[in-house]
Amino acid sequence: MAILGSIVKSAIAIKHSLSSNSESPAAQQREQLLKLLQTARSTAFGLYHGFSQILEAEDPVSAYQQAVPVFEYDQMNQMWWQQQQKLPDITWPGKPDYFALSSGTTGKESKRIPVTTAMLDSIRAVGVAQAERLAQFDLPPELFEKEILMLSSSAQLQRHTNGHLEGEISGINTNNIPGWFSGFYRPGLEIAQIDTWDDRVRAIAEAAPDWDVGALAGIPSWIQLMLQEIIDYHNLKNIHEIWPSLSIYATGGVAFEPYRKSLERLLARPLVYLDTYLASEGFFAYNARPGTMDMRLAAEQGIFYEFIPFDERGFDATGNILEQPEVLTLHEVETGVDYALLVSTPAGLYRYMIGDTVKFTDLDRLELRISGRTKYFLNVVGSQLSEEKMNAAIGELSESIAHPINEYAVAAMKSETGDFIHQWVVTIPGTVDELEAADILDQSLQERNKNYAVARTKGLKAVKLTALPEKTVYSWLEQRKKKGGQVKMPRVLKAEQMTDLLAFSSTGAKG
Known part of the structure; x- marks a missing residue:
């Protein structure tokens, strides 16, 4: 029996049993906001928006909402964060040591999101909270002695002319792994700092036999490519031939279900799957119990949340936020409703709309799921397609053609006759009748979305x-x-x- 693993597992269980907070979610959230306002009251942002006066208000939450507008990236960056790259005490005390480069939309310049020491502390606190919840899972003690492979973007950060370091949030986190955890962390900082993706994955494949990996963490598309590289490099039937202890996969970033079947083809047995909600702006939610992929909102680790209904109360027909949207706090939300998420964080983000939509599934447990992106909302000629509806229809298409579809994209385009069409691209291993697949997808979306069905009888003339x-x-x-x-x-x-x-798919070069 693994003595150390048993001790660790027991310690986690004890810590979890002792750490339950009896405060209501509303009280927890009020406390997080007060801490943010207190810390940042003397910054330029805090002085401009009257944080000291808000702290003295009878209802500081309402006072905060009245004094501070809702921000999207361009507004926040132009008005505050660009100055924060050069000067101290703009939106948070001091200057951030890091700026996270969000992956952004293909073809657009990456966003720069400030990452402070306090924000890194918040991320670690949520990670610890998730680790404590592992006590609820039926995991063998020896698993707690195994290594964890975290597949991140390159940890080779770049020094900006203003003095801070910048890179993707996963690379920043890798550079700030606590010393006690470094013995368990793989692939290690040396490999993680390899800048080129293919070279980094090849180095992981070469070193894989030297590791005893029990858990994986990373975005499913790239985890899958990494596992396939290891399998091919060592001529394996599945990844468990080299890592027999592998039992946990912490996914995140995208919906996991489209990748499940193709990922499990690389395994000898299914894993325990944990979903996580880690973005450039913070670590917001984590899978806290077995039997579900829904995630528990991190309500007491330094972040204040608000929610804008993703309907006519908050957005217009094209998916743009209203000038005066309805904004709710945690105790006001309902289950089954899509909300655009606003966060205020210890990185100097205030009422910042990060672009994700979430849907609560269990208010008692504070559980939610990511339902889509505010910008991944296609409403040309009234089709009103959310990412959640698209994922469901793609899943149905995958079942119908008996092929996994891991990646897809859609665009509203005009045909040669000037009519609007939806052009889809899907990734399929093998051949498929594209006309039949388009019809299956079209019919599924019409059944799931009445607005889409109406659009197909009017302005949306075809689906390709x-x-x-x-x-x-x-x-x-x-x-x-x-x-x-x-x-x-x-x-x-x-x-x-x-x-x-x-054009690239037909020529192999940029069109």
Whole structure:
């Protein structure tokens, strides 16, 4: 029996039993906001928006909402964060040591999100909270002695002319792994700092026999490519031949279900799957119990949350936020409703709309799931397609053609006659009747979405589908320097991006 593993598992169980917070979610959230306001009251942002006065208000939450507007990236960056790169005490005390480069949408310049020491502390606190919840899972004690392979973007950070370091959030986190954890962390900082994705994965494959990996963490598309590389490099039947203890996979970044079947083809047995909600702006939620992929909101680790209904109360018909949207706090939300997420964090983000939509599934447990992106909302001629509806229809298509579909994208385009059409690209291993697949997808969306069905009788004249190998799509991402790590394939493309992808698929070069 693994003595050390038993001790660790017992310690986690005891810590979890002692750490339950009896405060209501509303009280927890009020406390997080007060801490943020207190810390940042003397910054330029805090002085401008009257944080000291808000702290003295009878209802500081309402006072905060009245004093501080809702921010999207361009507004926050131009008004505050650009200054914060050069000067101290702009939105948070001091200057951030890091700025996270979000993966962004293909073809757009990456966003720069400040990452402070306090934000890194918050991320670690949520990670510890998730580790404590492992006490609820039926895991063998020896698993707690195994290594954890975290597949990140390159940990080779770049020094900006203003003095801070920048890179993707996963690379920043890798550079700040606690010393006690370094003995368990793989692939290690040396390999993680290899800049090129293919070289980094090849180094992982070469070193894989020397590791005893019990858990994986990373975006499913890139985890799958890494596992396939290891299997091919060592001529294995499955990854468990080299890592027999592998039992846990912490996924995140995108919906996991489209990848489940193709991932499990690389395994000898299914894993325990844990979903996580880690973004450039913070670590917001984590899978806290077995039997579900829904995630528990991290309500007491330094972040204050607000929620804008993703309907006519908060957004117009094209998916743009209203000038005066309805904004709710945690105790006001309902289950089954899509909300655009606002966060205020110890990195100097205030009422910041990060672009994700979430849907609560259990308010008592504070459990939710990511339902889509505010920008992955296609509403040309009233089709009103959310990412959640797209994922469901793609899943149905996958079942119908008996092929896994890991990646897809759609764009609203105009045909040669000037009519609007939806052009889909899906990744399929093998051949498929594209006309039949397009019809299956179209019918599924009409059944799931009445607005889409109405649009198909009016302005949306056709649905086209092109099937491509995964390798082609990932090569296209690589050509746009978007391959690996935390990068995700956008689900909704602009017309010119879709034209570029289709041209690339036929020529192998940028069109």
